Amino acid sequence: MGHHSCCNKQKVRKGLWSPEEDEKLINCITTYGHGCWSTVPRIAGLQRCGKSCRLRWINYLRPDLKRGNFSPQEESLIIDLHRILGNRWAQIARHLPGRTDNEVKNFWNSSIKKKLISHDGVPELTIHETSNQNPYVGDSLLAPNPNPNLTTTAQDHVLLQSASSVQHGFGHGHLKTDVINCIVDWTGGPPSVEKSDYDHPTWSLDQQHHLEAKFLDTKFMRSSDPSLVSTMPQLCDLVEADECHIPYDTVSYEVDDMGGTLPCFSSGSYVPMNQLDCMDAAVMASSSLLSCGNFPLNPDLPFK
DNA sequence: AATTCGCACAACCGCCGGCTG
DNA sequence: CCAGCCGGCGGTTGTGCGAAT
Numbered sequence: 001m002g003h004h005s006c007c008n009k010q011k012v013r014k015g016l017w018s019p020e021e022d023e024k025l026i027n028c029i030t031t032y033g034h035g036c037w038s039t040v041p042r043i044a045g046l047q048r049c050g051k052s053c054r055l056r057w058i059n060y061l062r063p064d065l066k067r068g069n070f071s072p073q074e075e076s077l078i079i080d081l082h083r084i085l086g087n088r089w090a091q092i093a094r095h096l097p098g099r100t101d102n103e104v105k106n107f108w109n110s111s112i113k114k115k116l117i118s119h120d121g122v123p124e125l126t127i128h129e130t131s132n133q134n135p136y137v138g139d140s141l142l143a144p145n146p147n148p149n150l151t152t153t154a155q156d157h158v159l160l161q162s163a164s165s166v167q168h169g170f171g172h173g174h175l176k177t178d179v180i181n182c183i184v185d186w187t188g189g190p191p192s193v194e195k196s197d198y199d200h201p202t203w204s205l206d207q208q209h210h211l212e213a214k215f216l217d218t219k220f221m222r223s224s225d226p227s228l229v230s231t232m233p234q235l236c237d238l239v240e241a242d243e244c245h246i247p248y249d250t251v252s253y254e255v256d257d258m259g260g261t262l263p264c265f266s267s268g269s270y271v272p273m274n275q276l277d278c279m280d281a282a283v284m285a286s287s288s289l290l291s292c293g294n295f296p297l298n299p300d301l302p303f304k
Numbered sequence: 305a306a307t308t309c310g311c312a313c314a315a316c317c318g319c320c321g322g323c324t325g
Numbered sequence: 326c327c328a329g330c331c332g333g334c335g336g337t338t339g340t341g342c343g344a345a346t
Contacts, residue, residue, distance in 0.1 A: 015315075016314070036330095050332090059314075059315085060315095087335065109312095
């Protein structure tokens with residue numbers, strides 16, 4: 001079933017594309033758009049299958065593609081995202097404007113993977129349990145890491161780190177209003193937040209505890225009530241809806257000792273340092289777990 | 305200079321899920 | 326409900342080129 005109908009009707013060319021073929025494809029798509037890919041080869045006068053045309057356009061001919069080497073910022077982002085998302089190249093690539101999933105995948109396989117291996121495995125994943133300052137944190141607050149390259153232990157470490165980020169992220173300061181509102185809606189509202197505070201909400205210690213408790217209640221309740229779980233806010237959607245990606249040329253988190261500006265927010269909201277972590281964790285959590293709609297519990301954890 | 309090797313990148317293959325008739 | 330079509334995705338293979346021998 002790998003071949004589509006368009007590939008069976010006549011002999012199709014395979015292999016590298018010639019400049020002439022590229023030109024035909026570009027002319028066709030800039031003139032007519034691609035519409036249905038299976039008709040593109042016919043319109044363009046190409047002896048290729050529609051899939052091949054689509055791939056060539058997406059991976060090579062698209063005008064918004066950014067060629068050249070990956071910047072250190074992009075590399076770092078890929079590593080971070082891969083740690084969470086695993087080999088979901090398309091999802092990773094969405095956070096890298098001008099880059100394709102194929103490009104990211106090749107870059108990972110040819111470059112990053114080797115670097116990580118040569119650094120004795122996965123160095124940035126070596127997080128010790130001592131970072132766990134909360135007895136609950138060892139549980140699956142976040143999804144089991146889908147990264148197939150990680151050992152179970154490494155996955156646990158990822159969970160520890162990410163969960164910790166979530167919990168310690170809700171300190172004092174300002175979060176993106178939409179995200180705050182989402183959290184507030186979901187939790188039923190922190191104990192004493194004023195409506196007027198929603199514009200620039202600040203999380204008191206009480207509110208922080210309330211939110212943490214809500215997260216923990218929901219995620220660790222063994223009463224596996226899917227309807228409850230499904231009410232978890234999909235923070236990632238909010239973040240992604242606000243163009244959660246790095247700029248084309250550089251990434252500037254403009255981080256100082258106390259905090260920084262999230263590049264994913266066009267408003268450039270100033271976010272305290274610990275909440276940058278929180279946003280990271282939120283993206284991770286909702287990308288890999290919430291969107292799956294389930295919270296598998298780690299059987300090795302104390303909640304039985 | 306010829307050959308081999310390794311790497312980066314391009315392209316293909318097979319599968320899956322959504323859509324439609 | 327089912328089958329066919331299609332786009333999208335991830336894994337894998339193929340190709341070209343430069344470095345090493």
